[in-house]
Amino acid sequence: MKFSCTLTALLLLGTLCSCIQASDVPVFIWGKPSVTYIPALTQYETSEFSALIESQAGADTFTIVFVENSLSTEDLSKCKLGTQTCFRNLAKINRKSYLPNVQNPLEAFEVEEKNVQMVQVSEDGTLSERIIPKGGAVAIVNLQGGDFASHDATIDSLYSRLHEEFDNILAVYTAETPSFSYSSLIRRTRQAKQDDQAPTMKTLIVPNTFIIAYEKFSAGAADQTLTEVSFDKAVKSEANNSDSTLQIELNGPSGALVLNFLLTQGSWEIVGVQFDNTPYYLRHRVHVNQDFSYRCNSLAYVTGDSKKQIVFDEVQIQPHWGAEDGTFTKFGDAWNCVGFTTPGILTGLFLVAIFIFIGAFGITWMMDIRTMDRYDDPKGKTITVSAAE
Template sequence: MMSNCVLAVLCLVVTLICVQASDVPVFIWGKPSVTYVPALSQYKTSEFSALIESQSGADTFTLVFVEDSLSSEDLSQCKLGTQTCFRNLANLNRKSYLPNVQNPLDTFDVEDKNVQIVKVSEDGTLSERVTPKGGAVVILNLQGDDFASHDALIDNLYNRFRAEFDKTLAIYTAKTPSFSYPTLIRQRRQAKQDTPQPDMKTFTVENTFIIAYEKFSAGASDQDITEVSFNKIDKTDSNSSDPGTLQIELNGPGGVLVFNFLLSQGSWQIVGVKFDNTDYHLRHRVDVNQHFSYHCNRLEYFTVDGKKRILFEEVQLQPHWESEGTEKFTRFGDAWDCIGFTSPGILTGLFLVAIFIFIGAYGITWMMDIRTMDRYDDPKGKTIIVSAAE
């Protein structure tokens, strides 16, 4: 019995919150017979329709001011300095406020010939001519999201039409709520979509070499370098007969890039890079385990005089020597990244820790050297005399 009660309460709470998530506030004013309702009342569409029918009739001209989105939070939190954005609406003497009305616009049949839909521009211009008459309904769609200017437009339009037709009923509401209420509905968790990866360019020499990079650029060091594209890769015969050497050549309309690799003592190295017959040198040596690939977000080479440079962005490469085994070389091995194990921030932290340790140890040794008194002065006896030797 208790579990059934708890389940019923939970279902009621979920229903109330879900309904509230689609509700919008409504202001009604203009006719002296407008009924005051409790501030916490919640109206369904049918109940709101009955309320409007009781206030309007064949002799009533109805104005419906509609925002794209509006919630009770907008009415209470929108401020201009210390004053509310809805000053004119707040100064109305007789008005009804319904904080939660479910789809209030469904009350009005847009296909009815007595219902006219008009757009109100930000300067107050109407898209169509409006003639106030009994039984007519005009839905005025407000443009933009400036509540303060909309409050002034509503006041001006209402006073203008009220001067032409005395029995005018005004309604201020919105199409959708602007505030998302939390719900107790359990939703299925979905994995976030992966961020689209950049367009990587990949070149391979069968069972010999793989390189993948996002962008390659070349130019003067003191200027913006330009991107260079390649469309062909080849393994070339190096000048040395050493089987531990490998030379790879990338060709394209922008130039020719040559890599020279050396396999020595279980690791491979980049021993030379040449672009358009000009030698380039890396400031940090590339020396990687034989079965590892090399990855770097910015692999930058300079000429000896430092006037020219080439740059690989997000590059990963790996040479392969056929003597390593008969298995085909088709993908990268584990990546050895160009970022060092010890960064400047880590070194700074270690240096500061060492200073604090030194200061703390020095202070502790001083405190350990403090000696307590072994003789005390007796106020009734003879004064203690301490000689210089002591």
């Protein structure tokens, strides 16, 4: 019972925290010459924001609050008119304070003893009633629609008119709700990760003899789109096997692939590949240590005339000889098809060689510096050095 109550309390606390975070909106404050400096990364609670407004708005201050239906910091940075921001007039204000995260800022103005006037602004900029500025009063101007550029122009013209009528004005620009939800972004990101699942690997095994795992096998004309071919079983050909040779057949409803392996001096290699009784060849020889597997992201074979092609995508393969006790059950260490001398390695070696040459050249010059063997005597005759010396 105690555990269930504790769990319920934690869930309620988590829900409350998520709701508080979801109500954070940006706030701009300007108009007063003594606006307090506010760090850009500060997150204000409603009580802290109320204290800030009370410190700026005295009994003789008229406060006007411009309220959007929804606004987030992303709107301030991404809203553009051509190459300029939608908030051109707001950006021109020299002395203003910006709070990127404030919890329910409108609650700071919902005080009974204050004279609060609610004004609606239509999409064409018409006010529902005239605003008369006076000390200690608050006017909340609700901006309709989502045209930030027109709202910016309305705010500029209305603030300029009111400032001409009343000097002591504190202006606030904010919103009721945020237009950008981080929880929805996280949810979309998680959904994208779930949709983008890793491709399924196909594995075929001949017990104690052969293992292959691959993502896709395709075959067809080299100059056209290849067709995917599926295999459902791997079989060891007893007629073509010995202590040093191994033949494996991969069979499926749309084709058959024959792989021939050769064991020589502690290493194995692929010596022959046939698909639908047609031999295919690899340009680079696959030669791997006996206890290692071979892995490649794209293993391609072509016919002798290079007109047909077969490709293994993301393949790992390993034959094995003499594992009658059942010890060969998984891949050994992988030998990757990427060569050891990649372009990056060659570039690094070339740069190292240049630095070594420059260093050796500099050291040779330093070793050639000679110490003076004669010194000038201020009381004696001046030293004369001839050209021969």
